[in-house]
Amino acid sequence: MRSRGGRTMIARRVNFRVVGSVQSLSLPINCPWTDKYLSSVVEVELNTLTTIRPTGGSYAFVRVGPNDPPNTWVLQHVHPPPKTAPGEHQRPPDDLQSLMKYEVVRNERVAIKAPPLDVILLQDIEGVGNQFDVVKVDRKLARYDLLITGKAVYASPFNMKKYDELRQSMADELAKRQRVDYQVLLMTRALRKLVVPICMSLENKWTIAKTNVRAALRHAGVEAPEDAIYLPPDAISGPNLAIEAKLIRFYVVLSDQYVVPMIGRITHVSADSSSE
Amino acid sequence: MLSLNALLAGGRAALAARWIPAASSLLLPNVESLQMQQVRGRKRAHKQPLSRAQKQARREAKLAKELERKKYTFMERVRIAKMHKLQSPSHLYPGRMLPEQEETLLENPPCNVYVRSAVKTQYYSVRDAILMHRESQQPAMFNHPKAPIRLRLELNMSTERSTKKVADTTEIVPVPYTFTHGQKRSILAFVADLKLQEEALAAGAEFALGPEIVKKIVKGQFRTEDFDFAVAHTDMAMAIPPIRGILKKKFPTKLNGGLGDDIAQLVEKFKTGVQYTIKGDPIYPDWGLCDTIVGKLDMPPDELEMNVNCLIEAVCKHRNAVLGPFINRAVLMVVPGDEYFSLKIDHLLPVPTAEEIEKFEKQKKKKKKEKKEEKLLAEEEGAAAEVEEDEADDVSPAPAAATA
Numbered sequence: 001m002r003s004r005g006g007r008t009m010i011a012r013r014v015n016f017r018v019v020g021s022v023q024s025l026s027l028p029i030n031c032p033w034t035d036k037y038l039s040s041v042v043e044v045e046l047n048t049l050t051t052i053r054p055t056g057g058s059y060a061f062v063r064v065g066p067n068d069p070p071n072t073w074v075l076q077h078v079h080p081p082p083k084t085a086p087g088e089h090q091r092p093p094d095d096l097q098s099l100m101k102y103e104v105v106r107n108e109r110v111a112i113k114a115p116p117l118d119v120i121l122l123q124d125i126e127g128v129g130n131q132f133d134v135v136k137v138d139r140k141l142a143r144y145d146l147l148i149t150g151k152a153v154y155a156s157p158f159n160m161k162k163y164d165e166l167r168q169s170m171a172d173e174l175a176k177r178q179r180v181d182y183q184v185l186l187m188t189r190a191l192r193k194l195v196v197p198i199c200m201s202l203e204n205k206w207t208i209a210k211t212n213v214r215a216a217l218r219h220a221g222v223e224a225p226e227d228a229i230y231l232p233p234d235a236i237s238g239p240n241l242a243i244e245a246k247l248i249r250f251y252v253v254l255s256d257q258y259v260v261p262m263i264g265r266i267t268h269v270s271a272d273s274s275s276e
Numbered sequence: 277m278l279s280l281n282a283l284l285a286g287g288r289a290a291l292a293a294r295w296i297p298a299a300s301s302l303l304l305p306n307v308e309s310l311q312m313q314q315v316r317g318r319k320r321a322h323k324q325p326l327s328r329a330q331k332q333a334r335r336e337a338k339l340a341k342e343l344e345r346k347k348y349t350f351m352e353r354v355r356i357a358k359m360h361k362l363q364s365p366s367h368l369y370p371g372r373m374l375p376e377q378e379e380t381l382l383e384n385p386p387c388n389v390y391v392r393s394a395v396k397t398q399y400y401s402v403r404d405a406i407l408m409h410r411e412s413q414q415p416a417m418f419n420h421p422k423a424p425i426r427l428r429l430e431l432n433m434s435t436e437r438s439t440k441k442v443a444d445t446t447e448i449v450p451v452p453y454t455f456t457h458g459q460k461r462s463i464l465a466f467v468a469d470l471k472l473q474e475e476a477l478a479a480g481a482e483f484a485l486g487p488e489i490v491k492k493i494v495k496g497q498f499r500t501e502d503f504d505f506a507v508a509h510t511d512m513a514m515a516i517p518p519i520r521g522i523l524k525k526k527f528p529t530k531l532n533g534g535l536g537d538d539i540a541q542l543v544e545k546f547k548t549g550v551q552y553t554i555k556g557d558p559i560y561p562d563w564g565l566c567d568t569i570v571g572k573l574d575m576p577p578d579e580l581e582m583n584v585n586c587l588i589e590a591v592c593k594h595r596n597a598v599l600g601p602f603i604n605r606a607v608l609m610v611v612p613g614d615e616y617f618s619l620k621i622d623h624l625l626p627v628p629t630a631e632e633i634e635k636f637e638k639q640k641k642k643k644k645k646e647k648k649e650e651k652l653l654a655e656e657e658g659a660a661a662e663v664e665e666d667e668a669d670d671v672s673p674a675p676a677a678a679t680a
Contacts, residue, residue: 183386183394190391199417206416215411219615223398224389255387269418 075102117142118155120163125151127182131174132167134160184254191252191260196220198248200238202270207237213250216264228253236266244268364559370616372430372563373397373605397605397618402581405608405617406573412615413573423573423610424457427584429591430604431564433556436639441561442595442602445525446553448505449590450533453579454548455572461547464500465539466490466508466516466528472539479540480547481507487515494518500526504551507534507542550587554594563604566591573610584608588624597628598636 078101084090093099116136121129125146129135134155137146146152153159167174180188198216200206210226217224230251236243243266252260315323326334348356366372378396385395392398400408406425413420433441448461465476465484473484482503492498500506500522508516508528513535520527528534528542536542550568557563570587571580588603595602606619628636 181386183382187386187389187391187394190394191389201416201419204415204419211411211414212417215414215417218408219412221392222389223385223392228389252389254389260389271418271420 074105076105077101078103114139119146119152120155120159121146121152122163123151124177124179126185130179132163180258184258188254188258188260191222191262194220194222194262195247196222196262196264197267198264199267199269202239202268203272204239205237206239207235208248208266213264217252224252238266239268241268362559364557364563365555365565366430366557366560366563369614370428370607370609373618399620400617401620402584402608403577405619406577406580408617409573409608409610409613409615412613413610418613420610421574423613424569425571425573425575425580426609426611427568427570427587428607428609428616429566429588430607431554431566431591431602432562432595432600432604433564434562434599436596436599436636441556442554442564444553444555445594446504446551447525447532447590448546448549448551449587450545450549451570451583451586453571453575453583455575457548457550457569459551461505461551462503463543463546464503464506464526465543466506466512467539468509468511468515472509476507476539476543479543481543487512490515490519493522505534505546507536507539507546509539510535510537550583552587552591554591569611584619585624588621589626592624592626596632596636597626598632601625 077099079098081093081099082091091099117139118134119137119142121131121133121135124130128137128146137152142152147154153163196213196216197220198208198212199219200208200212206212208231210229210231213229213231214224214226217229230253232249236248246266248264248266250262250264252262254260313325315325317323381396382394383396385398409423409425410421412418413423415421431442435442462482463480465473465481466486467473467476467484468486473486476484489498493500500519503526506523506526506528516528530536533545534542550570552566552568554564554566557565568587570583584606588606592602603621603625606621607616608619609616
């Protein structure tokens with residue numbers, strides 16, 4: 001479609017089908033108005049100026065017929081034209097601009113979601129799978145990312161055979177690789193981003209212990225057992241307003257395997273609001 | 277010869293008098309439309325003269341505006357604005373547990389350390405919840421070891437009838453392990469014996485009433501709305517039924533523990549018991565809330581557990597068990613505090629017996645049948661009416677044919 005002075009010109013042949021209370025399909029300005037009533041399925045060659053444009057109005061759900069060719073758009077009047085009494089002349093459609101307005105009725109064909117695609121991954125991809133895995137992926141992801149960038153190939157019989165052989169030849173290398181469970185990996189990233197406020201009392205004396213850090217983590221939305229928390233060797237005591245809002249480093253160990261460095265911020269709290 | 281101006285000035289009457297027949301108005305121009313008054317100069321638009329139609333339109337617009345203004349009073353408008361901004365109490369922190377919102381989350385934590393928001397709601401026992409709260413409220417941190425424990429119950433308020441919901445109530449439940457709740461409670465004691473009346477008053481009852489006052493209550497000379505609960509001695513058991521309807525939920529019965537022999541103990545029980553309120557949600561009628569203080573953080577966890585069990589049992593009596601769980605989720609919090617822990621209460625919810633389920637199913641079938649019958653009747657009536665109409669149509673031409 002080429003744009004010329006604000007209006008669009010459609011250069012190719014497109015089918016339009018108008019549904020609803022149709023008396024006629026309004027034709028482009030160049031076509032002479034006649035008494036003829038046009039049938040509901042019309043092929044219109046739109047290489048002339050038209051006022052047909054999809055509006056943002058309400059959509060109705062209409063199935064595109066099985067006999068309609070694939071480039072069919074289903075339209076309906078935005079303002080239904082007045083009914084012509086029997087024996088009377090039809091009101092000319094180009095009488096009013098509003099009678100020539102159409103809106104696109106949602107095409108059911110568009111709303112159907114395609115099933116996922118089988119692909120063979122050529123490298124470890126987070127959230128999808130490991131190298132040489134045959135997985136079902138969302139079509140959009142496959143076509144826009146994985147296949148184009150060479151991270152995956154189609155699971156055709158040839159490819160299946162080829163990469164199966166390749167996997168067997170690389171078996172030793174693959175066994176050596178260290179893989180982290182995807183959910184655990186996400187968890188570690190979330191934990192590393194956090195700055196955990198460690199709320200300690202302003203009145204009573206304290207020394208930061210594992211139980212305090214555990215309670216602070218829970219307050220921040222992280223559940224951790226005490227044996228998974230490792231604090232620095234130098235104990236921090238208070239209340240000490242000199243260290244208020246200072247950051248401290250501590251470590252959390254996931255499943256006795258992964259060490260996650262975390263940051264805490266010392267926050268003095270008090271229920272007594274008289275001394276601020 | 278008259279000039280045009282004189283003609284125009286004189287008007288139709290003058291002309292008619294001269295030589296133009298009265299009936300023909302075609303020959304005369306419409307004087308008003310010819311007089312094109314042009315306003316020139318500053319603020320022309322304001323000075324334009326208005327036609328009759330325009331003036332009428334303006335008058336009508338003004339009237340409409342006045343009516344609109346007078347439709348609601350100021351207070352009514354305030355109330356309307358409040359209603360629009362109304363937030364469902366069920367959405368207030370910590371919100372309602374909706375299984376649909378948790379569908380994409382993990383069932384179980386992936387490892388020993390996990391982020392709560394990535395995993396579905398985890399359920400804890402009362403004991404574990406208390407211990408976790410104690411960690412936060414310890415003297416070294418928030419320093420509130422004697423904090424009141426708050427139990428927040430999310431309720432399902434639907435009943436057998438679709439239009440009816442569980443009614444809002446405020447009741448007192450006696451709990452096995454008491455604590456200082458800090459609420460002012462006024463208890464009525466119905467006792468016949470004077471000595472026992474003194475005992476009741478000593479125990480903390482607001483008023484100790486004898487059988488004579490029952491009549492006054494029935495007449496309306498004594499207000500019972502101001503009191504939280506009523507307890508009665510067994511010797512008054514026969515005298516109080518007349519005021520059952522007036523006291524309603526506050527009426528003492530053996531079932532709710534308000535009727536007994538030791539009046540002092542009864543008063544004590546209800547003075548120290550847990551008062552709970554079941555409230556429906558104004559925006560989502562099927563949802564409800566019950567928020568209560570069930571104990572203190574420094575109480576032994578087992579005692580608190582007993583209190584929680586007691587309360588949940590009492591609350592669940594308000595709805596038919598056949599309809600499903602009354603409590604969507606029970607959450608244990610601390611006042612004041614952000615943390616909440618969902619409790620395991622499946623073992624506390626009442627299980628409907630087979631008989632009750634049968635009864636319920638029968639009633640449902642009955643209703644369905646009745647509805648079907650009604651429909652059929654309505655259809656028949658409709659059909660009969662149509663037949664009558666047709667007959668009426670047939671009747672009219674017959675006499676005409678007969679005459680013809």
